[in-house]
Amino acid sequence: SEDVGEYALRLGDDALILAQRLGHWISRAPELEEDVALGNIALDQLGHARSLLTYAGAAWGKTEDELAYFRREPEFRSAHLFEQPNGDFAVTIVRQFIVSYYQYELYRRLTASTDATVAAIAAKAVKEVDYHRDHSAQWVLRLALGTDESRSRLLAGLRLLWPYVGELFEDDALTARLGDAAVAPSSMRADFDRLTNEVLTEAEIDVPDVPSALGGGRRGQHSEHLGYILAEMQVLAREYPGASW
Amino acid sequence: SEDVGEYALRLGDDALILAQRLGHWISRAPELEEDVALGNIALDQLGHARSLLTYAGAAWGKTEDELAYFRREPEFRSAHLFEQPNGDFAVTIVRQFIVSYYQYELYRRLTASTDATVAAIAAKAVKEVDYHRDHSAQWVLRLALGTDESRSRLLAGLRLLWPYVGELFEDDALTARLGDAAVAPSSMRADFDRLTNEVLTEAEIDVPDVPSALGGGRRGQHSEHLGYILAEMQVLAREYPGASW
């Protein structure tokens, strides 16, 4: 249905934009092991994006590439967190930390989706995202307890990105209509808070006390960053519309 | 003639790409005075670009905007130096230092071009570029003689960008054919060397001993940076071809 398509589009756009962001680290990471690790995560996200966009496209007779390369900014459904710049390694790790704990709760529940395709995609994704969770949590600990500099950069990253957590857990008419085919975002918040808190506690960090940003990504209202991401991502495909690659 | 058009295109593309690079500093400069100063320089360069592209376009019946927004990368004629990333403030200052001393010699001679339009554009530009020269020389001195950090950043910037100096002074068939309508690039090298050397000597710096890069911008062979610059610069104009703004 179009509703399921729209839902898949949200999740797919999150993953696609994140993959695009993470891909930038490959050849620029602090050590080779991280070129490999961040590359793996980017590839996983891109894989999820492809499955989700392919499924979403089925609702409107479009391919994954038509959706990725020929939609304009207000037609994207990514949440603001995924669009945020990489910043330094600490900012990227904080983004990963939030994303992976959120996506784990999401995909874990979606394995029981009444929509069989969504359930199948989630079943594959949840295992990969579990590894992303572990990767980010390890780095949160290393940076928090490593040196003064790494701790202060991590704290800055947390203050910078925590405002975008709220949007991930907002219910709306679509998630309500979808019922058990989807997950009510707000229903995941408690588990997200509990599990991220466990890591932050071990890292001797308090959850940042920062106001929540307004969001709007699910309605096509994006941060100023998305336009730049799309300009770069779509430039070649748009230059040769209809071409095959 | 088409030859003059091609020549104006080279100069115009240099100025356009530099304006695009410098424009990024506005709202990000180290102090407000520099937001204003770099903004002024960017505006001057953009002004030169518009005059030169308008004149170049006359040879092919195209407007400045058609040339700026609807050419592809190999059709651009900018030299590699202009495409180089802003880097830190020292890198930008080094780029400005090379560019403004080069452009000053160029426009000064072009005021005597046998092509009246080129001469008129040069007559206006040379005064503005003289100010750019002063601005960059002052900063070279401040950074060279300021603190250890500023000196070492300046030296790094010089090593990074000096390889791109050579391309600016290469003669080719076009400049040969144009004779006194243009300037033989190689004929400016001695004055450029002498005048930049005066500043570098006062700054207690030796001209960097680095190999020259291969260049090729005048033949449409560009650095990897230009594609990104154009993707961003052209995105909106290309999205609405034929629209008026």
Next chain:
Amino acid sequence: DAGQAYFDHVMAEDSRIEPRDWMPDAYRRTLVRQISQHAHSEIIGMQPEANWISRAPSLKRKAILMAKVQDEAGHGLYLYSAAETLGTSRDEMMGQLVAGKARYSSIFNYPTVTWADMGAIGWMVDGAAICNQVPLCRASYGPYGRAMVRVCKEESFHQRQGFEILLELANGNPAQKQMAQDAVNRWYAPSLMMFGPPDDDSPNSKQSMAWNIKRFSNDELRSRFVGMMAEQVRVLGLSLPDPEVRFNEDTKTWEHGPLDWEEFKQVLAGRGPCNAQRLERRRQAHDDGGWVREAATAYAAKMAAKNEAAA
């Protein structure tokens, strides 16, 4: 005492206080806060527009936009200078801004997502700023009033340019017209809220009026602005997203529909779409520029010592 008497006299005469004149501490503090907030707004206000410099769709528009954002840096400079005459240094004010301890106009915490936002900001946001600022050209503190004269002259130029951007879009293809209408819709309420809370919820206004650093109430200015917009939007062939805008023949003022003051407070409290981003970007530029400012200072000191030695 004599100082207070002179000050009161100046206020009564609607004349001007100059930097060396005696003034009440509260007057000084209020002015520093107001002028520095205004300066901060110019600086932070560069960001939403700088966001489109690289993507401006024609070279002419790119040049105009660049010049505009650069003017805003200039306004910041005049205003910080005016505030400095009251004994607070630019460094100190900048420090407060990047530490997140100073306010700036909330309007700049909204994102500029399309090119039409360049038009809407020029036409509506600068339009509202002008309504606010023209009376300040007669502010009782001399340096402030004089700075505002320069600022206002440039702002009205900017407003015209913003109007032109929207006019071109409104007369363009359907997608362009839609882009323009969409921008007007998004910026309408935030620009009305630029005049501050309704008069019955604006506690400091009375004192500022007495000191001649505020001339009209928030609601008076807002009403005047709505009237201006309502007339000009017809020229654009667009509409305001507020069916309740009308001229009240009885009160001879323009009226508008209710505004979402809850959102205003949210944004003011830091929950706007771009609060964190704007501040972080300013902080980054400030931090990244630290070594440059240090170098300039060190070089100036060396040159001064050299000249000293030579003299």
Next chain:
Amino acid sequence: DAGQAYFDHVMAEDSRIEPRDWMPDAYRRTLVRQISQHAHSEIIGMQPEANWISRAPSLKRKAILMAKVQDEAGHGLYLYSAAETLGTSRDEMMGQLVAGKARYSSIFNYPTVTWADMGAIGWMVDGAAICNQVPLCRASYGPYGRAMVRVCKEESFHQRQGFEILLELANGNPAQKQMAQDAVNRWYAPSLMMFGPPDDDSPNSKQSMAWNIKRFSNDELRSRFVGMMAEQVRVLGLSLPDPEVRFNEDTKTWEHGPLDWEEFKQVLAGRGPCNAQRLERRRQAHDDGGWVREAATAYAAKMAAKNEAAA
């Protein structure tokens, strides 16, 4: 002595030396240089391809390209590990690379200006690398040979993917086909030069052959590679930019036209189009990552101390 005798025996038998075996200093030094250069090439070689990850024109191609560049980081890891068994640490080798004191394959100093370069690099550059590397799977130093086995397996996968990119373009619209041909033209000569200077100008080759860390001469490998290209390019429906490519029936080898060894030397000497950029980018990544590596080290030390205390 006994060590030398055993070493000579291993060479004569074409068998393998392992890390704990005695080996001549010159052998060790040559290997460290060769393996680390190879590792550096993998690392620097990530950049020209990473340049197109964000702009890959389909999601499938994006995924393949990402995986490829990531594989190169993996190859770098295996190779640095192999070199470390000879007593030089990765840190030290990386330090030499970012200080500009180590070499890497010159081919990576050419820019990737179109998407078709992703195809040409895969097909030609990886193709040349495979010709070079397959014999190294039997290199006399055990860890090196074993690393090469893994590398070669992945490289041939990459080569096929590059071929596919070109095939798709060659069968695409005229602009795409032109893009493909243009990339083949640009990468042809540089990829032939990857095998190093002609045999009569390659002083170190003889010793390396004697040590079984080189199996065929530069010209032999180059000729084999040209033959491979000449056959495959017909499948692509494209052409090689060298009219002198032909199979010599007498010598049973492939021949090609003259190469511009002057350009090769220029690029080797640092005058390639991207030498400075590649090195600067690596240095930047290395420097930017310093605090992260320090944090990881400090954290590991703290955890070790904690475990110690608990034990």
